[in-house]
Amino acid sequence: MSGPSTYNPKPGLMTWLDDRLPIIRLGYDSFVDYPTPRNLNYWWAFGGILTVFLMIQIITGITLAMHYIPHEDMAFNSIQRIVRDVPNGWLLQSMHANGASFFFIAVYIHMFRGLYYGSYKAPREILWILGVVIYLLMMATGFMGYVLPWGQMSYWGAMVITNLVGAIPFVGEAIREWLWGGFTVGQATLNRFFSLHYLLPFIIAAVVGLHIWALHVPGNGNPVGISVKTKKDTLPFHPYYTVKDGFAILLYLMIFCFFVFFMPNALGHADNFIEANALSTPSHIVPEWYYLPFYAILRAITFDIGPIDAKLGGVLAMFGAIAILFVLPWLDTSKVRSMRFRPLTRWFFIFFVVGALGLGYCGANNPDDIVFGGIKFLWLAQFLTFYYFAYFLLILPILGIVEKPKPRPASIEESVLGTSKA
Amino acid sequence: MKITRIFTAALAALGLSGAAIAAESNGHEVEKHDWIFNGPFGTFIDGDNNERNSVQRGFQIYQEICASCHSLNQLSFRNLGEAGGPFASEEFANPNDNPVVMQVAANWAYQARDVDTDTGEAIERTPRVSDRFPWIFENAYQARGTLGALPPDLSLIVKARSGGADYIRAFLLGYTDHAPEGVTVGPGQYYNEAYPGNIVAMAPQLFEDRVEYADGTAATPEQMADDIVTFLAWAGDPHMEARKQLGVMVLLFLLLFSVLVYLAYRQIWENVEH
Amino acid sequence: MTETNGAPDGSGQEPSRRDFIYIAAGGMAALGGGLVAWPFIDQMSPAADTLALGSTRVDISAVQVGSEITVMHRGAPLFVRRRTAEAITAARSVELSELPDPEARNENLPDGTPGTDENRVLRDEYLIVKGNCTHLGCVPLGLDENTGDYEGWYCPCHGSHYDTSARIRRGPAPENLPVPDYIFENDTTVKIGISGEEAAASGWAVS
Numbered sequence: 001m002s003g004p005s006t007y008n009p010k011p012g013l014m015t016w017l018d019d020r021l022p023i024i025r026l027g028y029d030s031f032v033d034y035p036t037p038r039n040l041n042y043w044w045a046f047g048g049i050l051t052v053f054l055m056i057q058i059i060t061g062i063t064l065a066m067h068y069i070p071h072e073d074m075a076f077n078s079i080q081r082i083v084r085d086v087p088n089g090w091l092l093q094s095m096h097a098n099g100a101s102f103f104f105i106a107v108y109i110h111m112f113r114g115l116y117y118g119s120y121k122a123p124r125e126i127l128w129i130l131g132v133v134i135y136l137l138m139m140a141t142g143f144m145g146y147v148l149p150w151g152q153m154s155y156w157g158a159m160v161i162t163n164l165v166g167a168i169p170f171v172g173e174a175i176r177e178w179l180w181g182g183f184t185v186g187q188a189t190l191n192r193f194f195s196l197h198y199l200l201p202f203i204i205a206a207v208v209g210l211h212i213w214a215l216h217v218p219g220n221g222n223p224v225g226i227s228v229k230t231k232k233d234t235l236p237f238h239p240y241y242t243v244k245d246g247f248a249i250l251l252y253l254m255i256f257c258f259f260v261f262f263m264p265n266a267l268g269h270a271d272n273f274i275e276a277n278a279l280s281t282p283s284h285i286v287p288e289w290y291y292l293p294f295y296a297i298l299r300a301i302t303f304d305i306g307p308i309d310a311k312l313g314g315v316l317a318m319f320g321a322i323a324i325l326f327v328l329p330w331l332d333t334s335k336v337r338s339m340r341f342r343p344l345t346r347w348f349f350i351f352f353v354v355g356a357l358g359l360g361y362c363g364a365n366n367p368d369d370i371v372f373g374g375i376k377f378l379w380l381a382q383f384l385t386f387y388y389f390a391y392f393l394l395i396l397p398i399l400g401i402v403e404k405p406k407p408r409p410a411s412i413e414e415s416v417l418g419t420s421k422a
Numbered sequence: 423m424k425i426t427r428i429f430t431a432a433l434a435a436l437g438l439s440g441a442a443i444a445a446e447s448n449g450h451e452v453e454k455h456d457w458i459f460n461g462p463f464g465t466f467i468d469g470d471n472n473e474r475n476s477v478q479r480g481f482q483i484y485q486e487i488c489a490s491c492h493s494l495n496q497l498s499f500r501n502l503g504e505a506g507g508p509f510a511s512e513e514f515a516n517p518n519d520n521p522v523v524m525q526v527a528a529n530w531a532y533q534a535r536d537v538d539t540d541t542g543e544a545i546e547r548t549p550r551v552s553d554r555f556p557w558i559f560e561n562a563y564q565a566r567g568t569l570g571a572l573p574p575d576l577s578l579i580v581k582a583r584s585g586g587a588d589y590i591r592a593f594l595l596g597y598t599d600h601a602p603e604g605v606t607v608g609p610g611q612y613y614n615e616a617y618p619g620n621i622v623a624m625a626p627q628l629f630e631d632r633v634e635y636a637d638g639t640a641a642t643p644e645q646m647a648d649d650i651v652t653f654l655a656w657a658g659d660p661h662m663e664a665r666k667q668l669g670v671m672v673l674l675f676l677l678l679f680s681v682l683v684y685l686a687y688r689q690i691w692e693n694v695e696h
Numbered sequence: 697m698t699e700t701n702g703a704p705d706g707s708g709q710e711p712s713r714r715d716f717i718y719i720a721a722g723g724m725a726a727l728g729g730g731l732v733a734w735p736f737i738d739q740m741s742p743a744a745d746t747l748a749l750g751s752t753r754v755d756i757s758a759v760q761v762g763s764e765i766t767v768m769h770r771g772a773p774l775f776v777r778r779r780t781a782e783a784i785t786a787a788r789s790v791e792l793s794e795l796p797d798p799e800a801r802n803e804n805l806p807d808g809t810p811g812t813d814e815n816r817v818l819r820d821e822y823l824i825v826k827g828n829c830t831h832l833g834c835v836p837l838g839l840d841e842n843t844g845d846y847e848g849w850y851c852p853c854h855g856s857h858y859d860t861s862a863r864i865r866r867g868p869a870p871e872n873l874p875v876p877d878y879i880f881e882n883d884t885t886v887k888i889g890i891s892g893e894e895a896a897a898s899g900w901a902v903s
Contacts (some may be wrong), residue, residue, distance in 0.1 A: 038696045080496045080577070083661075090661045091668070159833040160853070182746045184828070192740060235694065243687045250680035254673060261669025262462045265581060273582035274574075279766055279773050279827075281834040283618075283852050299854070302868065311831065311870055328611075368855070413773040416695050 006033045007222050030216055035234035036241050039416050043117075044220065045248030046110040052249050053103040054208065058201050060096040061145075064089075068148065070194035072187045075150035076275040082321035092159030094264040100142050101267045102256045104290035109134060116349055118337030119221045125329040127214040132325045134207050139291070139322075141200040144193040146288055151272030158185045158193070164298075167312040184278065224415045225337030226408060233412035284366070293356050294318050297388065299367055300381040317385065324392050331392050333400030341406040345399045352391045355384045451583045452592045452616065455648070459587075459655055462670070465663050466506065466656050477508040479635055480653025483646055486633050488576060489531065491569060491624075493557040496577035497657055499527040500551050506663045508656065518551050532556040571611055571623035580651065580658045587651050592616035594647045597626035746770075751889035753881070756822065764839050766827060769888050773827030773835050774876065775849070776886065779860060783847065787813035787861035791829055795872075796864050802875040804900040813861040814903040816875050824886065825862040826876055829853065831869040849873070 007025040009018040018025055067086050069078040082089035110129070114120055120128035147158045162179050166172040181188025221229055228234055235241070259266065268288060271282045287295050301314035307317065324331075339346040359381060365371075367378035409415035458468050458476065466474045481502065484494065502509045514520040515642045533546035549556055559565040566572045574582075583589050596616030601607045607621060614622045628643040635641055649692030656662070754821040756776060759765055764777035779787075792798045792810055799808060800815035809815050817823055829836050829851040836849035836858060844850030844857035846865045851858075856867030865874040879898040880887040890898065 039695065040696075077496070084496065084501070090665060094665075156834065159828075163831070163833040178741050180742075181715055182742050183770040184833075188740075188743065188746065188887055216764045234696075239690050242692070243683060243690050247680060247683045247687050250676055250683055254676045254680065256670050257669065257676060261665055261672065264665070269583040270582050270586075273578040278768065278771060279835060281853060285834070285853055309870060 005029050020137050030212070031242075031320065032236065032238040034216065034237040035219065035228065035231070036237045037220050037228055037233060037412055038235045038240075039222050039224065039412055040160070040220065040241065040244075041223055042244075042248055043109070043113040044222075045245045046113065047107045047215075048112060048245035049249050049252050050103065051208070052253075053099060053106060054201070054205060056095060056099045057103060058205070060092045060099060060203065062200070064092050064096055065194075065198060068194070070148065070191045070275070071189055072150065073130070075148060075190060079149045090241070091260070094260045096266060098256065098259045098267065100145065101290065102252070104261070106252070107138060108290075112353055113133070115352070116339050117223060118225055118332070118339070119335075120329045121332065121335075121337050122329070123218045124214070124221065127211065127218075128329055129326055130207055130211040130214055132322070134204055134211060135217055135325075136322060137200055137204045137207065141197060141204065142288065142290065144197040144200070147190065147193045148191060148197060149272060150276045152274045152276055152280075152282050153269045153272040153285070155185060155276035156281055157287055158189065160285060161287075162189070164315050164318075167309075167315045169312070221337060222412060223338060224340065224409060226410075226412055226415070229411050230413065250346060271406075286364055289364070292361075293359035294321055294363075296359040296363035296381040297321050297385045299363070300378065300385040302367075302378065302382075315421065321385075321388060324389070328392060328396075331396075332396040334396075334405070335400075336405045341408050342399070342403055343406060344403045345395070348391060348395050348399070351387070355387050355391075359384045359388065393401065393419075424566055425463065448464055452588045454692070455588050455591055457587055457655070460631060462666055464666070466508075466652065467663075474508050474510075474656075475637060475639075476649050476652040477656050479637065479639060479646075480649035480656075481508050481652070483633055483650040484576070484653060485526075485531075487627050488650070489555075490558060491565070491573040493559075493573075493575045494555040494577050494657065495557070495575045496554075497660075498552060498554050499530075499549060501657075501660055502526060503510045503551075506656070506660055508653070517684060520551075523551055527551050530556060532558050535560075569623070573624070576654055576657065578658045580655045582658075586676065587655050589616065590654065591651045594650070595643060724863055747755070754886045754888060755884060756886055757884035761821070762839075766835075766838075767888075769826075769876065771822045773806055774888065775823070775825050775827045775838060775862070775873075777820050777838070779823055783860040784813070787859060788862075790859065791863075791864075793864075795863065796866075797871045799872070800875070801872045802900075803877045804875065804895065804898065805902055807901050811861075811863055811872060812903065816861050816863075816872075818878070818880060818899060822886070823860070823862060824875065825876055826875040827873070829869055830864065830871040830873065831867070833857055836873075 005025055005028075007018075007022075007028040009015045009024070062083060067078065067082045067089065069075060079093065083093050084090075086092075114128065114131070139160055143157075143161060147154045162176055162185060163180060165176045166260075168175065177183065178184065179189070181192060219234075222228075269286065286292070295318075298314040298318040301317050302310055303313075304310055305313050320419065334342065334345070336342055362377045362381035362384065365377045367376065367381065369377050371377055371380050430605075458464060459466055466477050469475050484492075494638075500517040500523065501507055503514065503520035503523040504510060507517070509520060509522040510517075511520055517523050527549045530549045532549075534549040534556045536545055536547050537543070538545045558567075560566065562572055580587050580590055587594070593614060593616040597615045598613055598615060601613035601620075605613065605620065607613050611621050612624060612625055613620055628646045630643065631641050633641050634647065639645060659665075713840075743765075750770070752767065752774075754765075754767050754776060756778070759776060759802075761778050761780045762780045762783075764775055766773050766775055768774070792812065795811055798811050800811045802809060802816055805815060807852075816825075827835050831851065831854055834851050834853035836851040836856070837843075838849050842850040842852070846857050846859035848858040848860045848862055849868065850856070851869065856866050856869035857865050858869075858873060859865050861872075864870070875890050877890050877895065878886050879890050879894050881887050887894070
């Protein structure tokens with residue numbers, strides 16, 4: 001952690017423990033006396049919110065698993081039994097299903113915050129990469145979890161996504177059969193998805209541990225993007241940020257609870273209340289909302305690119321959209337972290353956020369339908385896909401060189417107090 | 423803080439787009455109906471003494487009309503007498519003792535399927551309160567063979583159709599005597615304005631005075647549609663009342679909690695510039 | 697294996713027998729790790745009972761000309777369509793060069809067989825194909841709902857059109873609907889999923 005430890009155990013038991021297993025020292029240095037920039041705004045609260053939601057998902061998940069049956073003939077009915085007959089089962093199920101959505105809302109805000117304030121830049125590259133790893137694991141976990149209720153969307157969502165693997169040249173079909181454990185999505189698939197869905201959150205928790213470790217080496221970034229220089233720039237994490245994060249967590253929980261109790265199915269699909277049927281595909285397959293932007297990118301590639309056919313091209317574009325995040329720290333050439341001081345880039349960023357939401361909107365709609373004025377959703381999705389990649393591959397590298405940043409304060413203290421204009 | 427406002431708008435858009443997708447996907451405009459169970463405080467209670475009259479009438483319609491084709495697989499007779507159910511009664515907390523529920527089970531038009539434990543033969547017997555609602559058909563194949571199309575199970579029908587209760591109501595009232603020009607309606611098919619694709623295998627069911635309501639309510643098609651849909655909404659979401667009640671308590675708790683934490687936050691940060 | 701210096705004393709000597717032993721030992725560790733991992737990876741492949749669910753017999757006596765049935769085979773749908781004379785003519789009048797996928801995709805015939813209609817059916821009237829779109833696995837709609845622009849099948853998910861020989865004609869699907877291995881046991885029974893012996897006597901041949 002940054003700086004020498006300030007933990008001072010009381011003589012007796014605490015000192016005895018500290019000499020043998022300094023776990024209380026670790027907690028004290030990490031979450032009590034940890035020096036935190038004094039100017040963090042509420043966008044920094046989403047790390048804490050995400051921790052809370054990981055715990056909510058694990059606890060509700062373990063308890064649901066006590067009643068859920070991963071069998072193709074019983075899975076759908078076992079969820080109905082949980083919701084109807086298991087004491088408070090309806091509450092656990094609603095928290096878990098909506099918890100996934102709110103987990104993703106928080107992670108998207110957390111990521112956009114990182115993009116805006118340049119949280120991925122040196123010396124926090126590893127921190128950012130670990131975050132992308134967590135995001136990927138979340139997507140895998142969420143996908144497999146959505147299969148478990150074994151409704152029509154579960155089944156056909158699994159069918160469509162696993163079929164994407166078939167696009168890999170030569171070995172695709174063998175891998176697909178290996179994933180399925182059969183000749184189509186079926187019992188073997190459901191059972192292994194359940195096993196992995198149970199496992200992955202614990203791996204996420206472990207990577208979150210690394211993520212926090214990597215955070216505590218350089219310390220938090222902050223809205224002005226100036227590194228911490230003196231003790232005056234920081235405040236101890238407790239009580240300043242425990243109380244601030246706590247307040248933000250409570251507000252977020254209130255929105256979450258509104259969904260859990262008053263509109264538990266608003267973020268789901270009606271088709272998933274129909275049991276899976278291998279003979280009939282729903283007329284309109286859509287993934288969960290949090291995958292929609294990537295689904296739109298997948299469908300935007302309707303043309304062959306050289307030797308790559310459209311199907312493989314779509315798959316590559318979709319995974320490329322996430323893979324590009326891994327190299328982002330080296331694509332952005334600007335030394336200035338916060339976009340507060342990058343007047344031009346800031347506008348491109350805002351359009352990037354709008355574009356990402358727009359891709360989500362395209363993903364929810366039929367590509368051949370009309371957005372407005374004769375423009376097909378497909379064309380909009382293709383334009384926004386282009387912008388998505390251009391933002392990382394053209395805009396950030398070029399603007400970092402050509403843009404003239406605004407003058408920045410000399411320190412966090414100066415930006416906060418407006419003093420010491422030496 | 424302009425960026426803060428943009429982020430907030432983005433968050434709102436994220437939340438809304440999810441809801442919008444749910445409402446849009448059917449593509450059909452459906453008339454919004456003012457259900458008694460709508461909103462954070464809506465319940466199935468519509469009587470002066472906490473009775474659930476509409477759900478009870480709806481159950482009568484299921485029993486007398488729908489059950490001759492449609493299953494109600496996820497429900498048992500006992501559910502009728504459980505908390506929030508149509509015949510829930512404070513006097514009989516255990517639905518097994520509820521005389522109304524016992525009578526419904528004993529007089530059900532179809533027998534429960536069971537196995538004779540002495541001979542191992544398949545038998546039929548009078549349903550018990552703990553049994554699932556028996557279906558007229560042995561299985562889905564028989565239903566499809568007899569009717570030409572498989573009637574969907576009704577336990578989750580309100581949740582399983584986009585548009586929900588409004589759509590089911592519009593569907594039940596959406597039959598027209600004559601199809602529009604140029605639309606061919608084959609034998610055993612009917613034209614329905616609300617149904618996606620408009621051609622449906624289910625015949626219109628709700629005619630004036632098709633049932634004689636036990637409580638004397640006039641059985642107009644609209645009244646019957648409202649009642650059966652209210653019953654089906656309950657069937658799909660039997661803990662709705664408990665859910666909303668707990669929700670109000672939880673939100674009040676969180677509100678009070680967050681006010682206190684906010685005050686603590688103000689106090690702790692009082693002399694800190696940030 | 698080029699070598700820097702494996703000797704623990706770091707004296708920078710030539711690769712010696714000691715280095716070889718260290719490298720060989722490390723290699724054995726990697727090999728052992730791989731061998732141990734293999735059963736854990738391979739357990740996910742289709743199990744013996746899944747593979748054994750091989751054959752399905754389909755009674756086609758009730759299938760009228762111009763109609764079709766959908767049956768389940770190995771947990772997935774399979775279309776059996778009894779085609780009209782016009783449909784057969786339409787399928788046979790297509791040039792191979794018009795096909796996005798010119799291969800027969802017939803499990804009874806060698807890979808690379810040309811995708812003529814003759815190479816996709818055993819008896820002209822009966823077209824039997826697997827019922828999952830080759831794009832992303834949805835079940836295409838058929839005679840009951842929507843046959844698409846080529847009078848075959850239409851996949852509602854991403855708009856693939858198949859013709860009367862279930863060959864892809866337009867849309868994102870990369871391949872024709874595959875023909876499963878089957879034989880006619882007699883005039884009214886089709887057996888899907890056949891043994892090598894049956895295959896030899898099936899009458900399948902490249903035309």
